[in-house]
Amino acid sequence: MDLDFSVIPANSELLVEGMKMTFLLTALAIVGGMILGTFLALLRIAKVPVLAQIAAAYVNFFRSLPLILVIFWLFFLVPLIMGRPVGAFSSVLVAFILFEAAYYSEIIRAGINSVSTGQLAAARAIGMTYWQSMTNVVLPQAFRAMTPILLTQAIILFQDTSLVYVVGLRDFLVSAEIVANRDQRLVEMFLFVAVVYFVLCFTASLGVKQLQRKFAND
């Protein structure tokens, strides 16, 4: 077997574009997923009638589905609802936000539950409304406590974005696969993709561990 890794620098522009897409999708899905996830968690914590049950059903429902199925669903639904063709990117982004929100919601709920109820009582005692106490006192502490888990989830999400392969969105993996098939360099390209993902995720997870230690010492 003759390996020729020069195919990588020769196509660096395409690969960098792909990696940009992977990062963009990850970043937007994290932001969207956390906003929706926080909202779902708050509905359940505050025990808002009916809405709390809907939020719980939402979380259980999405956690029982494969991500690929959710991607296919939205790829099919979003153009139908919009009444016009939309790019794969918007459909996929909606799919990731809806899907990740279910997982973020559980993390955030656990984070909020870890904050002492005395904090809420104290905030209420100095005259804050329930929602003011939540957003100004409880949530900031909850987010600090769950930062390591949120970051770990971000690493998982970063890996999961590779599933956009099924609708052909040009992320890092798809760009590499295009080069692999065109230049007949499957072995080189897939090994390269694996090494890049490994280095990025492993480094990030070491960072998370360090942060965890720092938090434990505080």
Add this chain to the structure above:
Amino acid sequence: MNYNWDWGILFRDPYAGWILEGLWWTIVISLLAWVIAFTLGSILGVFRTTSSPILRAIGTCYVELFRNIPILVQLFLWYFVFPEILPDDWGRWVKRDMPAPAMTTAIVALGLYTASRVCEQVRSGIEAVGVGQRQAGRAIGMTEPQVYRHILLPNAYRIIIPPLTSEFLTIFKQSSLALTIGVVELTAMTRQIEEYTFQGFEAFTAATIVYSLVTFTVMFLMRFVDKRTALPGTFASGGA
């Protein structure tokens, strides 16, 4: 929204049969991958908690390697790269002569990936049993393997039934990745129905219901098992 509904499609030939066949392959992949994941994950989990630094290092390297590469990339590595780096004859066997090459590859890839996750659960279970039990076992003259066989593992498994259930359900959901290398499991079947009939709504609804039903059934059953096998004197047993 402009759409022609036809729910009857799910019950007509050949589509009803496709869905059942897809579900069958999803279950086959999930169960066989789980056998690999559970066996290897348990061994690695033991490795990571033993007194041997070499075994611990092997366990750690395995977990870090398999956890930090996306499962889809791992699947492609096993399917496209692995046969190429083998000697020619072996590579040909893996690519063509092995029974159901794509399906087998998917099962092995999913199993090896999930083993890294099962390993971490087993490790945390063993750590939860506590050093006291380990020392007590050694003090009454048990060898280290005996301590694992008779004390640590039986207790650890009973503690980690809920996270192991989640790991199994993760395999069940991730078996859908097999469609990327051409295995026609449940998700692929419903995609195929969408492409043949343009009834995407009905097809994806069918898959959604089947996945949810299986997930909730497994969770319900395992909650029952968890109660029955709870260690006396823990919160899982009702706090008694």
